[in-house]
Amino acid sequence: MITNQQEALANVAVIGLGKIGLTIAAVFANNNYNVYGSDINKDVVATINQGKSHIVNEPGLDKLVLTAHKSKNLSATTVTAEAVTKSDIVVVIVPVLIDNQYNVDYQLIDAAVKDIASGIKKGTLVIFETTIPPGDTQHRFGKKIEELSGLRLGEDFYLAYSPERVYSNRIIEDLKKYPKVVGGVNEKSLELAVKFYKNALHCELIEVSSIETAEFSKIAECVYRDVNIALANELAQFAETKGVNMSEVIVASNSQPYSHLHTPGIGVGGHCIPIYPYFFINKGLKQGMTRLARTINDRMANYAIAKIEKELGSLTDKNILILGLSYRENVKEPTKSTTLLLMDQLTNMRSNVFVNDPLFTNEEIKSYGASPLSLQDKFVSEIDVVILQAFHDAYTDLSFEEFKNCMLVLDGRNKLNKNEISSLGITYRSIGNEKPKEEL
Template structure:
């Protein structure tokens, strides 16, 4: 059930209350809107209706959710149709990922769109914020809503696309400081969406000429990063062949304003960079830098294992500890983490596989087929090798003297103290020399 709302404010539905959806809902609810949130997870709905954020480590979000709850401008329910029926504007932020074959997986958003279509009313504005392959807002979702509702797209209801461009752990700040790219189905759609974001986010807007331009711009951002990381990884491997330190090269090269070499690493993970390039690849961009970059970045886990084998020889029955299940530092997020690729390859090598990650419980780590290991456990003295995958702040002062049997520390993020590790009698290897 939706709770009583402030009846004097305009109503907005936010469909999907994950990290970004809940943050958007809370910001809207503190900026002059009644927000009806919808999510298929009943625990999320219950939490929001108590004024409690289920999303942790997001600065400012706890307070925004609490404030909106007190002012009765934010509530949640499991019924998307009900939330949409009570609102003039609907913002959709339901995940779209890829499956094991890297085909786009629409199951959650398709179901949400059907429910939206059952609740949409005359004059409504529907904005998609989920990252999508170009063309989907109009051709897949707009048409489906029109077909089910019987309303005419662009006349009876309006359609816009505005990609989220935020980063975990700083979403509220990014919403204020990053320009909001907005594209509309027609002039009226763009006008309605722009007016909404001006009021609800009070940020700079970049109005683009079409839905497809806005969709393309978000995927292009991710492809740019993937390609440049792949270049850094390729150059890092070549630098190692030539006995050159890539970190020194980056510092020297980037002193010239037209060079922006990225940092090499053990791989790329998360909801964005390893996923969204396939939104272009699967639409026909099958040759060139975009698919090649995916292959290079996903190959870095294998490259790391080969570096380890050179020092330890056979990994069969060796105790290998991976530091970090998360795809990156200081977040709890395993999606497309390089650790999953490392686990897969180390299993094939018949290594004894251990994982430490302070963000996850032992049970959560065990689900991924690894043995959880506390850094306080005496068993650390029996590790033959250590791989740093995510440089959580807890790893910045690791005492490697405890790793008495360790032959190699492979620093997949080039962040550990090389001298301390060497002084502990352990071989140190980074990515790029």
């Protein structure tokens, strides 16, 4: 049972020790909580119990994990029920996914909830942080815990939801910087969750009136981004037909305080923005902007390929190099990457597709069905077309001098040096900044 005096020294279970779970577990542990992490992956558990982080490219995380390990404030197990039994607060950050038909896939989190129910004791506060369809914390997970444990929701155990809003590569910074939105199933649940986050994260808190409000706010954030990127993509395509430079338009328009035009690009990927809109769409949101935005953004890969075809004609047998398997710059995350859409289409057109990504090994690139190509490989001189999909730092000073036969560079993120590329006799094309060939 949690009391106010015990708060800063409470035992906390963090269920799911992935990129987010391990980071919050390490932050809680460094803020004086005894953290019992649990994960089904025994390699992850073993690494953490050696004081090491299995997550790459997350500034500050290695140090936090090591410090927490040395102070004995962080340990990990594969037995979730055990971690839960030892704890007064349980934080769940196990993913909810989506299948190929865009149906919500609860398998992982349902299994975690079952384990929580078998370890939970009276007085425990359970907080869900995973992005989920509104209503699920209480009506799917809370109900299940109640049913399996025999404890009464809101009386014998407390339930809250607080979305994780951080950005990869700067999770620790964002945990301090972004206000934490918190909703509870009742007043006591909210009060306990708010006290916990105040001590455990030292961040600003936004208390909302219901669990559903907190759940809805996270999906709404993602839909906002998706719809606004789709709008930028739509305007960028139209700007091209008018010979207007969209990058200039954005700077000019956004000098007015109510205009927040986003940046157009070759596509939207990752495990958040292209996925979470379906948590509304599949739960009753009628046809409209949310769905349309998904379609517009997913069609950007076709648009980019059509642009190249307009310049070069058929892409059959052309050697095409895509830069970046990751969905975005500097993150090793291929989920729903636009590169996968590009590869599918180009392979159907019988182009020879190569992928370069300094964040992945050749074996990892091959596991996505792609042929890896190092930028140091002599074969770059045989490449006909380069498509920039993710602008990793490693590409900042990329020179195209060795791309002796390259006819066209499609800059999907509007980041490359147009003048330098053009000076080599290579056609430069981007998204929203040049007229297509037949319009010239």
